[in-house]
Amino acid sequence: MVITLLISIGIISLLSVFLAILMVIADATIGNYGTVKISINDGSKVLEVDGGQPLLRALNQEGVFIPSACGGRGSCGLCKVKVVSGGGDYLPTELPFISDEERKQLIRLSCQVKVKTDVAIVIPEELFLVKEFTTVVESIKDLTHDIKQVTLSLKDPTEISTKAGQYIQFVVPEYEDSDESVYRAYSMASPPGDSKHVELEIRLVPNGICTTYVHKHLKEGDEVIINGPYGEFYLRDTERNIIFIAGGSGMAPIKSMLLDMEKKGSTRKTTYFFGARSKRDLFLLDEMKALEKTIPNFTFVPALSEPQAEDKWEGEVGLITDVVRRMVSEGSNSEAYLCGSPGMIDACIKVLHELEVPPENVFYDKF
């Protein structure tokens, strides 16, 4: 009995050891690509990395953060990078995410491209600003029954350089409802002027990994890792009229933009439509009223789609799209910034189109 046991363990181990040795040898010879160079933006930065690994991971290890939501599995299609040389041909796993236009511009999915030889890539300059920050929770405040305002104070590095409306990624550590570390993107509500803090507005999503963590587990004084800033959703510096439309925690980037406008003394004609279901979903009303006084030509229009009897609501009533249609007569000289759920944004884009807002002046952040 014991002998049979030993023999079976021995044989299987022998087989495994033999194959393992084979693999180790193969990895050190066939799989060894030596050290390769990644040249970024025409040599403005050159990294030396171990060959054979995916470009995304190689860049991350060297502190260049390319936004990615799936963690390198090739399923989100966000980690696009222009690879000028050394990337080899397109892989079938990349093609579903790359349009013909992007192909002509040599855009690749950096999680699929393996660095086997020296490569040259081009990334937006802003990505150099992207860093990982260690922060501490300074305060957590209830804005509504399901939205919390979380203020993080930066520890290392101590300052962040942002544009109003951009977002960061919040790293959620392992906790009881999630056995792996994940990250989720949130817009910053704090203005660029405040470089020592990051303020987030996070709505509780049922079963959401990050939102549950923030609402149920995060306490003041806890350490939080974030990286950023990312995003093309920022206030353009023009003379056009501004239409802001947001719902729920879509308030965050718009608030950041408004605070930035206040500081810079903007005089552009600005209307902010904020949609909510009933009064208990409204928040920051006092702050917005105060901004109406300090920013010339700024109007805040909160609208309720289903006001309750006890709300005693006297403001605008109806879906946000109807309110926008009622109050904006003509939009050809306007820029629009939308932040909210995909359904709301798609509906609003249609209305803005009817109001003749040029499509290239409509910016949005869907979540």
Place this chain on the structure above:
Amino acid sequence: MNESIMPFAIFFASIFTGNILLTNYLGMCSFLSVSKELKTSLGLGAAVIFVMATTTPLNWLVYRYLLIPFGLDYLRFIAFIIVIAAFVQLTEMVIERYSEPLYQSLGIFLPLITVNCAILGASLFMVIREYTLFTSFLFGLGSGIGWFIAIIAMAGIRQKLKNAKVPPGLEGPGITLVIAGFMAMAFMGFSGMIALS
């Protein structure tokens, strides 16, 4: 049946009458998920042919010269899985290093089929049916080709299906499974052609 043509009968049987996918329903997972496009199906199908044709005789050697002498044939599941996984990984590394075009078309699919049950199934059938080394190779090759034909046929049908009006409740996996069922029935038409014990 004449002994000398037996291996070739097994080869053809494993393609048609005993198609590993359509009569044994093995390897359904990748069959359903990758058969959306003809091009990717070709790559995956080719990878399956290669891996089956090589791992089945390889496992035959492991079984015959390592497991049987020590009376350990009940460990074949573990042994076969280890051999398949290591072999596939090794092949992927070699291809990635030495042939860019081959890696493009075939290499990236290799990790996908390491855990494909059709591959393990072929090795286990080889044991149950007591094939020789040569027949094991032909059986593995035939089973791979059979799987290849099935996924190519499915990909072709699914490309046509893009223009068809599928009832909403049946879209995606639903209609694919129904089609796989019809294909299996069609392949049953081959069943009388080669009589194997």
